[in-house]
Amino acid sequence: MSTQGGQVIEVRDLQVRYGGRLVADVPELDVGAGECVAIVGESGSGKSTTLLSLLGLTENAEISGQVRVCGVDVLTASPKALRQIRGARAALVMQSPQAALSPATRLGVLMRRALKLHGRPATDEVMARALETVVLDREILRRYPHEISGGQAQRFAIALAIALGAEVVLADEPTSALDVTVQAEVVGVLRRLRAERDLALLLVSHDLALVSTIADRVLVMKDGAVVESGPAAEVLAEPSHPYTRELLEALP
């Protein structure tokens, strides 16, 4: 299945419920190739739930609507079809990738395994090239997850996505646990990959200032609902919803 009309993510009337309670209600969300869309909001706004539901990762949730990611209808796809897009064509980057990396496995072994699992050539050259795109030294492949810094871990997660041929990266607060100078590095890598590889980016963040510098479009969520959406420059310069204004005014 190929991606139609350059849309990597297409969401219509998505509703996610836990035990009958509506926690995320997203009428429309599209991310095109090379585009960066951000979902912003505070704790409990439903932004992470929305992101996870796009990869079928919300356990015990009742989901309705239409979700297409890389051409796959996520809500009706077989587990096998889902596994093919997850991690490979649509990569997930979490706040703390170190927690997601197996602690007793060297990063080189981990990357090789992931490549084989997705039927990709696991050569030194492929791995070296992926690391190069995120400005990491090959030496890192000999390390264990606890031996690398948070910024290196995020860049490794992105390198893994690149090696697996990701078309879209779904990132949940990818830099909020990082120092600002390290955040700048990671953001720099993501921006470059967008430009060079037409990588699509769906970013979940509470940081409006950061979002304003990299996102083309934003969705503002509050209590599970999208209260405002549109081009980032417009929404953040002239917010129409009082909650967006409140968020902007709260910036220190």
Add this chain to the structure above:
Amino acid sequence: MTMLRAERVTLGYGRRPVVHDVSLDITGGGVGLIGESGSGKTTLARAFLGLLSPISGNIWYRGQNLKKADLRAFRKDVQPVFQAEALDPRMRVGRSIAEALPRTARARVGELLEQVGLDPALADRRPHQLSGGQRQRVVIARALAVGPRLLILDEPTSALDVTVQARILDLLASLETERLLITHNLAVVERLCRTSHVLFAGRVVESGPTSELLANPAHPYTRALRDAVPKLGGAPPEAASAPGGRTEAVPAATGCPFRLRCPLAVPACEQAPVARDVAGRQVACHRAEDVLSI
């Protein structure tokens, strides 16, 4: 009067020093300690709370060496406010606050909750029944209970949503108690501190009036920090890199600790710079004048 003073303080765990030869005064108007992970800012906070003795150097409290000071009075005068996880999960928050009060003054719990903007009825709740912002207010109320002279605030708002953070900052700014604020967040420092010190790899690299320091940094690290903070509608944050694109996060073991990722590094930087007066502040950089003129 200087309330708390660090004089050439070196701190560490075991034999490994993590804070090197730091001198700074805590006087009026709020003092900020700015630094990233591993810069030694929390270690300095521990020393200022009397929880860690210097390997060398001295800490003075109101003119008295902390080694010889009356620690009972000191611990009442200098109160920590850390991230809100510091509450006993099983204890009702009213009791958490009452613990800090003399037996005869327990009635003040309600008054303290009001002072930090909480409904006194919340005294019967346990921490998990409160929001993150409410819990942080309880932590502040408990610190205020003993009538401290100085609050040592270590990342007091980092775990909070921005709208909640804004209200906690309003509260902290309204308190008359003197404060030392430890954070990685430049915007928060600007709001609450007249003077700031920037720490890199356990050393103070620049000290001075907060507004000037952020408007026109004289140390390349202060500049890198400031430029890395995303600004609403601004250009994407920039990572400081040495010529050749190196963004090495590891400090150099010899010479200037920042030289490996400093865009202005020259051979002279292999000699450790000594802090000197530049444009009304203290800067430890051979090229401070050049940084100012960028």
